[in-house]
Amino acid sequence: MRTIVQTLPGSASTDKSETGRTFAGVGVSPGRIIGSILLMPQAVREPAVGDRLAEGTSPEEASTALRAAAKAVQTNLTTRSVGASGAGREVLEATALMANDPMLIKAAVKLITTGTSAERAIWDAAASVAEMLHNLGGYMAERATDVLDVRGRIVAELRGVPAPGIPYSDTPFILVGEDLAPADTATLDPAKVLALVTSSGGPQSHTAIIARALGLPAVVAAVGVDALAAGILVFVDGAAGTIMVDPGADEVALANGWATTTAALAVFDGTGRLKDGHLVPLLSNVGGAKDAVKAAAAGAQGVGLLRTEFCFLERDTEPSLAEQVEAYRGVFDAFPGKKVVVRTLDAGADKPLPFLTDASEPNPALGVRGYRTDLSSPGVLERQLAAIALAAEGTEAEVWVMAPMISTAEEAEHFAGLCQAAGLQTPGVMVEVPSAALTAASILGHVDFVSLGTNDLTQYAMAADRQLGPLASLNTPWQPAVLQLIRLTVAGSRDEGHDKPVGVCGEAAADPALAVVLVGLGVSTLSMTARALSAVAAVLASVTLIETQGLAALALTAHSATDARRIVREKLPILTELGL
Amino acid sequence: MSERTAVIASRVGLHARPAGIFVAAVGELPLEVTIAMAGEPADDAMDASSILSIMSLGASNGDTVVLRAEGEGADEALESLVKILETDLDAE
Numbered sequence: 001m002r003t004i005v006q007t008l009p010g011s012a013s014t015d016k017s018e019t020g021r022t023f024a025g026v027g028v029s030p031g032r033i034i035g036s037i038l039l040m041p042q043a044v045r046e047p048a049v050g051d052r053l054a055e056g057t058s059p060e061e062a063s064t065a066l067r068a069a070a071k072a073v074q075t076n077l078t079t080r081s082v083g084a085s086g087a088g089r090e091v092l093e094a095t096a097l098m099a100n101d102p103m104l105i106k107a108a109v110k111l112i113t114t115g116t117s118a119e120r121a122i123w124d125a126a127a128s129v130a131e132m133l134h135n136l137g138g139y140m141a142e143r144a145t146d147v148l149d150v151r152g153r154i155v156a157e158l159r160g161v162p163a164p165g166i167p168y169s170d171t172p173f174i175l176v177g178e179d180l181a182p183a184d185t186a187t188l189d190p191a192k193v194l195a196l197v198t199s200s201g202g203p204q205s206h207t208a209i210i211a212r213a214l215g216l217p218a219v220v221a222a223v224g225v226d227a228l229a230a231g232i233l234v235f236v237d238g239a240a241g242t243i244m245v246d247p248g249a250d251e252v253a254l255a256n257g258w259a260t261t262t263a264a265l266a267v268f269d270g271t272g273r274l275k276d277g278h279l280v281p282l283l284s285n286v287g288g289a290k291d292a293v294k295a296a297a298a299g300a301q302g303v304g305l306l307r308t309e310f311c312f313l314e315r316d317t318e319p320s321l322a323e324q325v326e327a328y329r330g331v332f333d334a335f336p337g338k339k340v341v342v343r344t345l346d347a348g349a350d351k352p353l354p355f356l357t358d359a360s361e362p363n364p365a366l367g368v369r370g371y372r373t374d375l376s377s378p379g380v381l382e383r384q385l386a387a388i389a390l391a392a393e394g395t396e397a398e399v400w401v402m403a404p405m406i407s408t409a410e411e412a413e414h415f416a417g418l419c420q421a422a423g424l425q426t427p428g429v430m431v432e433v434p435s436a437a438l439t440a441a442s443i444l445g446h447v448d449f450v451s452l453g454t455n456d457l458t459q460y461a462m463a464a465d466r467q468l469g470p471l472a473s474l475n476t477p478w479q480p481a482v483l484q485l486i487r488l489t490v491a492g493s494r495d496e497g498h499d500k501p502v503g504v505c506g507e508a509a510a511d512p513a514l515a516v517v518l519v520g521l522g523v524s525t526l527s528m529t530a531r532a533l534s535a536v537a538a539v540l541a542s543v544t545l546i547e548t549q550g551l552a553a554l555a556l557t558a559h560s561a562t563d564a565r566r567i568v569r570e571k572l573p574i575l576t577e578l579g580l
Numbered sequence: 581m582s583e584r585t586a587v588i589a590s591r592v593g594l595h596a597r598p599a600g601i602f603v604a605a606v607g608e609l610p611l612e613v614t615i616a617m618a619g620e621p622a623d624d625a626m627d628a629s630s631i632l633s634i635m636s637l638g639a640s641n642g643d644t645v646v647l648r649a650e651g652e653g654a655d656e657a658l659e660s661l662v663k664i665l666e667t668d669l670d671a672e
Contacts, residue, residue, distance in 0.1 A: 094600040094631065103630040129632050136638045139595045143635060 018232070019246040023222045025197070026472050027241030028208035030535070030580045031217025032258035034235045034247055035194040037228060038169060040177025040184070041162040044152040051120035053112070062118040063109045069118075069157040073150065074100040080168055091146075099150045104129055119155050126151035137316050166193075174236060178226050179469065180207040190214045195236045197243055199226040200469035203476050204455050204507065211238075212510055215531040219243055221472045239580055258579045265578065268299040268534040272526070276544040280519055282537055283339070283527040285505055287311070289330025295530040302339035302398075304451065304527020305505035306331055308384070309345045309353060316354045318380055324387035329395065336396035341451065341505070341527075342388050343430065344381055346370045346404035350467065356380060365465065370405025370430075371415065385422035392424070402428040402451055407435045409442035416446045432456035432506075437485040440492025444500050452489060452523070454506025458482050477508035478561040483521065487556060490522035503527060512539035512580050513569050519545070520552025535580055542574045582654035584647050585618060586665035593640040594665075602664050603631045609657050611649045618644035628661075 053062055074096045081092035098104070104125055111121035130144040130151075152164045166175065166184055172194050179201040180188075188210065196211045196218040203220065211218030217238030219225075225243055228234070235247035235255065244251060272282035283302045284295035287310030292303060311327040312319045319327070332340055347353035348369020356377050361367040374381045385401065392399040403415045406429040419427035431437050432453035440450060454477040455466060461482050464471040477483075486504075493502050503525040508514045510532035516539060518526060528536060543551075551568050558564035569575055590598040606613050606629045614625035617637060625648060626633035639645055645665065647658050 090597045090600070093604075094597060097600055097603055097631040101630050101632045102627055103633045129636070132636050133632075136636070139592055140635055140638060143595070147632070 018228075020248070021245045023219075023225045023243040025199075025219040025222025025225070025241045025243070026203055026476075027218075027237065027239050028203050028220050029196075029211040029216060029218040030239040031195065031215075031262070032235070032237050032239075032251075032254045032579055033174070033195050033217050034233060034251060034255045035172065035174040036231050036233050037176045037197075038167045038173040039226065039228075039230050040166065040175060040180070041156075041164055044155050044161075044164050047117060047119040047123055047155065049120075051117040052115050053117050059113045059115070062112045062121075065158065066108055066112065066118040066122060066154070067105060069154050070100045070105055070122075072157050073153045073163075076153075076163070083170075095146050095150060098147055099154065104147075119158050122151060122154050122158075126154075141316060174234060176226055176228060179205060179220075180210070188214070190216065195219075195238065197222055197225055197234075197236060198469075199223055202466065202469055202472035204459070204466040205469070206467075209507070212507070212531065213529050221469050239575075254579070261579050265534045265538060268537045270299040270301065272301065272537050272540060274519070274540055274543055274545055274548065276546075278545045280540055281339075281525045282533055283341075283503075283505075283525060284530045284533065285527050286331060286530075288327060289334065291530070292331040292334035296334045298530040298533050300335075300530055300533060302335055302341075303331060304339075304341050304503055304525060306340060306342045307346065308343060309347055309351055312345075312353065313351065318355045318383070321383065321387050321390070324384060325391040328388055328391035332391060332395040332397035332399065338397060339400060340397045341400045341402055341428070341503075344371070344384055344388075344401065344403050345373065347373055348405075365459065371403040371411060372405055382418060382422070385418055385424060389422045389424050398426075399424070400426040400428060400449065402430055402447075402449070404430045404453070405433060405456075406430060406443070407433045409439055409446060412443045413446040430505075431489050431502075432460070434461050434485055437489045437492075440489040440502075441495040442492075444493055444496040444498075447500075449501040449503065450489060450493070451503040451505045451527075452486055452508075454482065454486075454504060454508035457485060457506065461485055473561065476561045476565075477506065477511075477514060478555070478565045480556055480558050480561070480564055483517065483552070483556050483564070486518065486523065487521050487552075494522075501525060510536065512536045513565065513572055513575060515540060516543055516548050516572065517552045517555045517564075517568055520548030520550070521556075535578070538578065539572065539574055539580065542572070581648055581650050582658050584658040584662050585644050586647065586662040588639050588641055588643050588645065589666045589668045591641050591668060593643070594634055594637060598665075599631050599634040602661065603629060603634060605661060605664055609649075611651050611654060611657055613647060613649045613657070613661065616646050616648075618646050620646075622646075622648060 077092050077096035081089050107125035108121040126147050130147045133140045133144040156163050166187055172192050174195045175193050176197045179198050195216055196207055198207050198220045201207045201220040207220055217236050219241050222243055233246055235244040235251035272280040281301045283304035284300035285305040286292045286295055286303050287307045347356040352359055356373045368376050401419055401424050406412050412429045416427040427447045428449035429447050430453045431450045458475055458477050459466045462474040464474040490502050493500050501524045504518050504523050505527040509526040510528035512535050515526055515536045554567050555564040613628040615628040616625035647661055649658055
């Protein structure tokens with residue numbers, strides 16, 4: 001449950017002319033909340049190469065200033081670690097030690113005595129330490145990032161500007177920034193952050209994905225919002241995509257209403273069905289055993305997407321058979337008697353794995369990624385399939401396997417052959433490349449099911465990079481062209497003749513209004529972040545199959561993505577009632 | 581000069597967390613302590629109060645390291661540090 005901050009409007013230092021000012025962006029995670037904002041500081045600018053000591057500053061003075069800054073950063077991190085718990089606490093404690101590390105400071109002071117400025121000295125000293133850790137590989141290589149984080153903090157301290165990264169506060173706040181990087185989202189404390197608002201980014205950006213996973217209201221691509229002053233009070237509507245400065249009584253009522261709704265929406269009874277009883281199994285997307293246990297507790301009817309690459313994202317080397325078996329087994333054990341769809345390693349583009357992907361590709365989204373890494377690193381896929389088969393032995397889960405980034409029926413046939421050789425009974429493929437949607441009938445001649453990955457299908461159909469804020473309006477699965485590709489995939493399954501399942505495991509399934517359209521298009525199962533299960537279930541239960549088909553027809557023929565969304569939402573009054 | 585050897589018990593080696601616990605313990609001692617991989621010359625030993633030095637040592641589980649210190653109470657101090665290194669800190 002999110003805390004509603006009910007401070008009276010005007011209590012913060014807001015310019016009166018700003019009161020009631022609204023910003024419009026793209027709502028990517030529902031929720032209505034009022035809170036004061038904190039701004040994500042700008043990344044720390046690199047000091048000029050060869051930056052020298054300022055005239056009149058002696059090396060001794062610069063060294064003293066550096067030691068004081070390092071000590072201040074250490075004290076700050078130590079203080080924060082006291083308030084943290086578990087793994088977060090240990091990371092902060094270790095990072096605090098790095099900030100004032102004798103070896104690091106000694107190396108920087110040595111540079112200062114040769115006339116280098118304190119900022120440049122710590123910059124270069126930390127860079128060599130980071131490189132050394134990086135070269136050690138494995139776990140140490142990951143710690144290189146911590147050293148660079150500490151460096152940014154020391155330079156910010158020397159300059160007297162706010163420390164980089166998510167701001168720290170004792171009280172919960174709404175985080176406002178240009179966009180969040182994956183590293184920022186990893187350090188985001190959901191107990192402190194009430195909502196996320198960014199001026200850039202799109203519906204598939206990291207900000208959007210993390211917000212949905214944490215159940216935080218979020219608005220992206222709200223131009224100009226990062227110019228607001230820290231501390232002012234705003235109202236955020238994550239469904240409508242709006243932000244209002246110094247909200248009034250109406251917004252306070254809406255925010256309180258949302259708090260009541262989330263409590264009511266918190267339950268999913270474990271059976272997805274329409275008003276007429278038509279069953280639509282609702283499954284969950286998970287990244288490992290921990291997620292799977294949470295998803296099972298939230299009532300998920302199985303796993304529609306196990307992102308195996310998430311088990312091994314920080315690895316330099318291919319995980320061993322035993323490690324893989326352990327990771328997969330943990331997920332299978334959480335779903336006895338239920339379906340678990342394992343997706344083979346989907347490395348590349350925004351999820352590089354050093355042992356599979358080539359970081360120097362000029363166009364990674366169109367490069368050797370997903371199933372295609374079998375071409376450049378043969379053997380990894382076969383060993384993974386063997387590990388999945390071994391992990392499935394003796395579990396009660398019904399294990400299905402699918403390959404990402406399949407473009408042709410030939411590839412699907414090859415993958416099915418590998419699965420059969422490994423003893424895996426139910427092979428399938430992802431449909432995320434438009435060519436796969438267009439040839440679904442031939443593809444399903446070789447495999448038992450397909451699963452639509454709407455995030456990539458949208459980016460490829462619209463030729464618009466998922467991460468680019470300016471293309472946010474193209475990059476939505478509400479685009480009628482994307483809906484047409486989904487319709488064609490379902491039609492391909494009917495043409496093939498065995499009524500093989502067509503599921504959706506992209507972000508689209510987590511949008512309750514779009515979930516209705518997907519069911520109307522003939523999609524048989526939906527898989528989403530566990531947080532979205534109850535909202536999607538509630539909305540599906542309000543419509544009949546015939547109604548979903550009518551709404552799907554309206555969306556398919558809409559003039560634009562915005563129109564499609566508006567038309568469908570207007571016909572689903574329950575969305576407004578629930579504030580979704 | 582006192583000298584003790586220790587076998588790293590942490591499963592992932594001397595990474596951030598075990599290194600942090602060790603460095604904090606060294607920091608509480610009134611002595612200068614060095615650490616080196618077994619078999620390496622004492623001249624190449626690293627400052628044991630530096631978490632970055634410890635991590636750059638790259639000591640893995642099962643590796644033997646040598647701790648050295650000089651002065652009053654050095655023997656007892658090194659004994660206590662050996663105990664820390666020979667405990668699997670990841671298991672806690």
